[in-house]
Amino acid sequence: MKRYFIGLTTILFFAGQNLTAGSIKADTLKRKFGFHLMLSTKPIVNWLGKTDSTDHFFYSKVQLELQFSFKRHTIGIGLNGGYNLYTTLTNGLPYHTKRSRYFFAPTYCYLLHSEKRWKYYGGFSYLRGYDQTLFTIQSPIETITKSNTTIEEGSSVFLRVNYRLRRHLSIELETALFFTKIRNEYFEDYPLTPSLNNSRPVHYDARTYAFPSNLYLKYSF
């Protein structure tokens, strides 16, 4: 509850600084259409903090969002994905770690208010993420596999505050409430010793509020 309070108060504080009834400046809607590209600063934050800040802080997994706006309406698609494969040696045996993940989130947001350099949006999103880490240790005797897969699916509602830095460039802070179903499946496979095989599926519903859930750099074409 405390997080809700802090997040919403902050958004309202900034909104209050610029709130003028019915004020959407003419230049905001001068161009009816617009294309925007948003890039998450999460990797930089993680690098600075030397941690993967996913727990109630920068929870959104969107790395890149492409947007199309029409007047006050904006639709977008948030994306993330990656594939890593690296090999280490355990007592001389190759130990492969392969991680594959994707995330996409179609979004809709509505321009609530605009004043000077500030804009305020409210919106919602569907989201689906897939993250699998596969470990294999290879030997002449057998190949042992361990896998951890997480699939997250659900929706979110969010508020975004945008501050224009330059003509085309702005930053956008997001706070969001996520409603997701999380399915986590872990298994171990020992071909020569099937009794050691292990599978642990865990399914649960999660409701996560994050402030901020993301911080974007936004480029408007």
Added chain:
Amino acid sequence: MKKLLFLSLFILALVVSYNCKKSEMVRKTPELNLPATAYDYSTITTIVGSDPVLYEDGSTVDNGKATIGRVLFYDKALSLNNSVSCASCHKQENAFADTKALSIGFEESKTLRNSIGIGNLRDELVSGYFWDGRERTIESMVFAPIANHIEMGFERTDLIVEKLSHLSYYKPLFQKYYGSDVITEERVRESLGNFLFSIVSSNSKFNLHELTGSSDFSAAEVNGLRIFSERKCNTCHLISDNFQTSYGNGGITFANNGLAIKDMDDGISGNFKIPRLRNISKTAPYMHDGSIKTLEEVIDHYSNGIQNNPNLSFLLRNNDGTPMKFNFDAQEKHDLIAFLKTLDDEVLASDVKFSSPFK
């Protein structure tokens, strides 16, 4: 347009992280290189020319079972991830000890103690196995490292049988030497036990000296033997045969329980097995924690480095309770080391019947 292109490339580089370093291993099932007729393990003796080493019940090592035990000893399949075998920490060329202070387990974690050399296990039938003597039979001792969560990781030892049954080379071996291809936990224990029991050092210069009474000992070696006896090193470090090993606290600062693990008695905490000194120059580093790197440093430790602690052996205390200082001079140290090297058995270190049976 240029801006857009640069921006797209930047984003692409940032979003897509791909790091690939391929190292594919060609799968090739291990192949054995065993003689048609099993090597002779049954006539092993502690001294060349003397009677064979016997179990307590008077039986000798079975050649066939020891052959299976040799395969098991060198087979990495006995570790959970197939990365280490018994022989990974008990190297033949090092008198079945490890050159690392603390050995490396199946997931590259360090073990708690230095891997003690294997040999002449008959001497430990009563006193127990491992540094703390916690196992009383060879058959129970052989599975302890396999089941250890740091060493080989097979915490459910009953599943070893399941794994071995899936390896093509074991059933023919059990068929040949047990008369049936059924692999059981008891048979695995027995086979490993037979192999380990057969590892006996009997060909050192000192062994020949004991057997014949005469030898080609150098003056330094003779003097080293004299110092070893006169300074009562042999009170704890038995070098003759048919004496059981014992336990003591040698005044090492680091102690991780020792006998207390077995007996849960704080009074003997920090007491560890006093090893036989056979092949001692091959088994560095020394002590239960591998904290002393060379023989010279071991002698320095007893010379003036014994640390006092409540459990320090009374044999290492002066009458007033303070730790003894042997104060060996340089010549004594040199001669002691010369003598200790006469306990090395070069035959054991290279005997093919104790070497890896895998091609």
